[in-house]
Amino acid sequence: MSADAVIIGSGPGGATAAEVLTRAGWSVVIMEKGRNHLLDPDDLTKPSADYSNDEIKFISRYFLGPDPLIEPRAFRRNAAEGEHTHVGEVNSIPTTVGGGGTHADGKVPRFREEDFRLFSTHGPQEDAAVDDWPIDYDELEPYYAEVERAIGVAGRAGANPFAAWRSGPYPMPPGAPMFGAVLSAAAAEKLGLHPYEAPTAANSIAYDGRPACNNCGFCAFFGCPIHAKGDPVALLTRAMATGRAELMAETYVSRIVTEGRRATGVEFIGPDGITRTMDAKLVIVAGGAIETPRILLLSGVEHPALGRHLMCHFQTIVVGHFPDVRLHPEKGRAVTHVHDDAMVQDERSREAALGAGLPWFRGGLVEHSGGGLPIMEARHSPWGRGHAQVMRDSNLREHMWAFIMQGEDLPYATNTVDLSPSIRDVRGVPVARVTYEPGRHELAASKYHGKILQSVLEEMGAEWVLHTSSPGVSYHGIGATPVPESRHVIGTARMGDNPDTSVVDKWGRVHSLDNVVVADSSVFVTSSGYGPTLTLVALAARAAHHLAGTKPG
Amino acid sequence: MPVWLSEQEYATLRAACAQMMPSDQGAPGAEEAGVAEYIDIFLGAFTFDPPRIWAGGPTSGRKGGAAGFATFHRLTALDELAWRTRLEGSQGLPEREFNGPVVGLQQRYRDGLAALGADFAGVDGSEQRRRLRADEAFLDLLWEHCCEGMYGPPEYGGNRDGIGWSYIGYEGDVQPRGYSDAEVSQP
Numbered sequence: 193m194s195a196d197a198v199i200i201g202s203g204p205g206g207a208t209a210a211e212v213l214t215r216a217g218w219s220v221v222i223m224e225k226g227r228n229h230l231l232d233p234d235d236l237t238k239p240s241a242d243y244s245n246d247e248i249k250f251i252s253r254y255f256l257g258p259d260p261l262i263e264p265r266a267f268r269r270n271a272a273e274g275e276h277t278h279v280g281e282v283n284s285i286p287t288t289v290g291g292g293g294t295h296a297d298g299k300v301p302r303f304r305e306e307d308f309r310l311f312s313t314h315g316p317q318e319d320a321a322v323d324d325w326p327i328d329y330d331e332l333e334p335y336y337a338e339v340e341r342a343i344g345v346a347g348r349a350g351a352n353p354f355a356a357w358r359s360g361p362y363p364m365p366p367g368a369p370m371f372g373a374v375l376s377a378a379a380a381e382k383l384g385l386h387p388y389e390a391p392t393a394a395n396s397i398a399y400d401g402r403p404a405c406n407n408c409g410f411c412a413f414f415g416c417p418i419h420a421k422g423d424p425v426a427l428l429t430r431a432m433a434t435g436r437a438e439l440m441a442e443t444y445v446s447r448i449v450t451e452g453r454r455a456t457g458v459e460f461i462g463p464d465g466i467t468r469t470m471d472a473k474l475v476i477v478a479g480g481a482i483e484t485p486r487i488l489l490l491s492g493v494e495h496p497a498l499g500r501h502l503m504c505h506f507q508t509i510v511v512g513h514f515p516d517v518r519l520h521p522e523k524g525r526a527v528t529h530v531h532d533d534a535m536v537q538d539e540r541s542r543e544a545a546l547g548a549g550l551p552w553f554r555g556g557l558v559e560h561s562g563g564g565l566p567i568m569e570a571r572h573s574p575w576g577r578g579h580a581q582v583m584r585d586s587n588l589r590e591h592m593w594a595f596i597m598q599g600e601d602l603p604y605a606t607n608t609v610d611l612s613p614s615i616r617d618v619r620g621v622p623v624a625r626v627t628y629e630p631g632r633h634e635l636a637a638s639k640y641h642g643k644i645l646q647s648v649l650e651e652m653g654a655e656w657v658l659h660t661s662s663p664g665v666s667y668h669g670i671g672a673t674p675v676p677e678s679r680h681v682i683g684t685a686r687m688g689d690n691p692d693t694s695v696v697d698k699w700g701r702v703h704s705l706d707n708v709v710v711a712d713s714s715v716f717v718t719s720s721g722y723g724p725t726l727t728l729v730a731l732a733a734r735a736a737h738h739l740a741g742t743k744p745g
Numbered sequence: 746m747p748v749w750l751s752e753q754e755y756a757t758l759r760a761a762c763a764q765m766m767p768s769d770q771g772a773p774g775a776e777e778a779g780v781a782e783y784i785d786i787f788l789g790a791f792t793f794d795p796p797r798i799w800a801g802g803p804t805s806g807r808k809g810g811a812a813g814f815a816t817f818h819r820l821t822a823l824d825e826l827a828w829r830t831r832l833e834g835s836q837g838l839p840e841r842e843f844n845g846p847v848v849g850l851q852q853r854y855r856d857g858l859a860a861l862g863a864d865f866a867g868v869d870g871s872e873q874r875r876r877l878r879a880d881e882a883f884l885d886l887l888w889e890h891c892c893e894g895m896y897g898p899p900e901y902g903g904n905r906d907g908i909g910w911s912y913i914g915y916e917g918d919v920q921p922r923g924y925s926d927a928e929v930s931q932p
């Protein structure tokens with residue numbers, strides 16, 4: 193089969209490209225290194241029955257991958273630490289048909305206007321490549337609207353006073369708020385913040401042939417057993433139903449084969465372990481912001497910005513203990529409320545930034561959440577006599593509520609993805625090495641906004657509050673692991689009009705290769721403080737429509 | 746009959762688990778929940794067909810639906826390589842040693858249990874705790890698996906009849922029933 197396009201990766205980015213292109217009449221081959229647990233093996237136009245409420249399978253045993261024994265990554269904070277300080281899991285996002293969309297609990301807010309114009313709005317920052325995007329919000333809006341309908345987003349227009357303009361309502365109303373979030377949202381409001389129902393890619397009503405979420409609580413880190421989460425199962429099943437998509441699971445793309453300015457095919461290793469090549473007229477790369485630069489580097493693409501400006505979201509984690517109330521965080525989706533206030537400048541935050549020696553800083557989206565899993569709780573409880581009682585009292589699950597701020601990372605040239613000099617994956621290919629540490633901007637914003645979040649939990653009635661972060665940094669001292677736990681990976685192949693300073697153009701096309709397009713969050717210029725998924729999906733839709741000459745609808 | 750460990754090792758493991766999670770004033774312990782059984786089945790996962798690595802889906806039958814958890818997933822060649830390496834160790838096989846040798850969990854248990862002493866099950870509780878604390882790495886490993894065996898789905902061999910969940914007031918897997926909006930939003 194000689195398809196019109198070969199798509200590398202079946203996560204939200206690749207699935208979106210497949211859906212838009214097949215709708216336009218193109219034929220596509222989707223190569224995905226992970227296994228298919230998302231689609232019914234007997235009928236790929238329907239979802240599978242493999243997902244379950246099972247903490248051992250999904251958390252302890254890597255059901256959706258990547259298994260760090262066979263697909264590790266290397267990590268160091270900075271080049272001075274030597275080759276690496278850690279090998280294993282680093283920002284792991286599932287390696288499976290559907291990619292991270294299967295795991296994510298799917299909070300999918302849009303970016304706001306200023307997120308695309310950070311340089312013009314706020315100005316430069318020392319050491320960081322703060323820049324405007326080559327596109328603006330208005331250009332992306334029709335694609336946001338299209339993909340919100342395609343994956344099915346539940347939310348309430350107008351709920352967030354800071355939100356960007358939108359051309360229409362959400363396709364569904366928000367789902368049920370968690371009890372803890374009702375309390376934390378009330379406390380936040382009392383302190384002048386503006387919490388709202390998180391726009392979420394989980395059905396609140398039956399939608400698009402899939403049922404409403406039944407609040408099972410195994411949401412973040414789990415596949416949805418009833419497929420109430422639409423991203424990307426809705427897109428993949430639709431692409432398969434056109435008859436113009438072929439899914440090749442367990443197929444690892446080791447290299448894009450190029451000749452001058454063109455890709456001529458892809459080299460891949462199939463489930464049988466044999467390396468083959470397939471001709472390609474067009475290659476769409478959607479491996480995620482860590483694997484995509486790895487593939488491009490393995491393919492010999494050279495650019496000073498390739499692999500640079502890796503951004504995660506520096507997470508500020510503020511936890512409160514509520515001895516007198518059972519918050520039952522195991523009931524409901526993982527996060528039902530968020531607030532944007534930490535991304536909006538006011539006089540006090542400006543002063544705090546200046547006080548920290550920065551021209552400005554921005555925090556990130558604050559998620560209101562609890563933790564609902566007993567194995568995780570047990571591991572952090574003491575062993576021996578008293579263990580059972582500690583678990584029954586459940587201070588870490590039933591009596592804990594937390595804010596996680598997904599703090600905006602600035603793009604630093606020193607935070608990178610490159611190829612590990614020595615560590616290999618099971619197929620013998622060099623793995624991605626992540627070099628990452630937060631800068632002064634992230635730490636200052638975290639410190640400032642963490643204190644505000646602390647006061648909200650106190651208002652909510654917390655007996656004590658603990659303030660930590662991921663990655664751990666010295667001033668917190670708690671859980672100080674240097675490897676970031678953020679599952680938001682961004683940057684590494686930034687878009688721009690200038691081929692000297694950017695890797696891809698404003699349509700995601702690699703400047704140096706006429707028929708290779710990147711369709712994931714690698715292309716982001718800045719990271720904002722919102723989850724990247726809806727924006728990367730909207731960008732993938734925009735890139736695919738551009739290729740096919742079609743319009744969003 | 747244990748699945749993978751010897752009778753002697755299994756007796757030591759049971760005693761060790763019972764120290765980690767004792768039956769206590771009406772609280773179920775590792776013994777009642779079958780925590781040692783969970784660990785032994787995990788170590789011997791490849792003596793089953795399909796291997797006892799990943800329980801099936803989408804429901805267990807406990808809250809309605811079919812008993813899908815009971816049918817374990819088949820593994821691909823790559824899955825099998827990963828899990829055999831993790832359990833059995835790399836054993837000098839080049840396909841398992843692409844980043845150097847890996848000590849398997851079977852070996853770690855074999856060594857860890859031996860170090861607790863052949864008389865471990867017979868000595869008193871404080872001596873058992875002292876010996877357990879002597880090897881922190883093994884203690885951490887054992888604790889990780891005790892927690893899984895006590896609070897994971899019963900299909901993996903532990904948490905017998907959901908005894909670990911019911912004592913702490915946790916419902917476990919709830920599909921296809923789920924929770925009503927009122928249960929989610931109200932106290």
Ligand SMILES: Cc1cc2nc3c(=O)[nH]c(=O)nc-3n(C[C@H](O)[C@H](O)[C@H](O)COP(=O)(O)OP(=O)(O)OC[C@H]3O[C@@H](n4cnc5c(N)ncnc54)[C@H](O)[C@@H]3O)c2cc1C
Nearest residue numbers: 201203204205225287291292296299445479480712723725
């Ligand atoms: C628990 C969890 C919660 C999350 N919550 C949110 C949230 O609330 N909001 C949000 O915005 N984001 C969230 N995320 C992040 C979200 O999952 C990612 O942003 C999203 O999945 C990225 O989509 P992608 O298509 O770019 O990449 P991925 O989802 O990473 O998909 C890439 C796919 O490409 C495959 N691949 C990579 N390299 C190759 C190769 N060489 N050959 C073949 N295949 C390859 C991978 O196996 C993978 O399946 C969460 C993630 C997790 C894990």
Ligand code: SF4
Nearest residue numbers: 405406408409411416
């Ligand atoms: S909480 Fe809802 S969306 Fe999440 S896994 Fe359960 S049923 Fe699916």
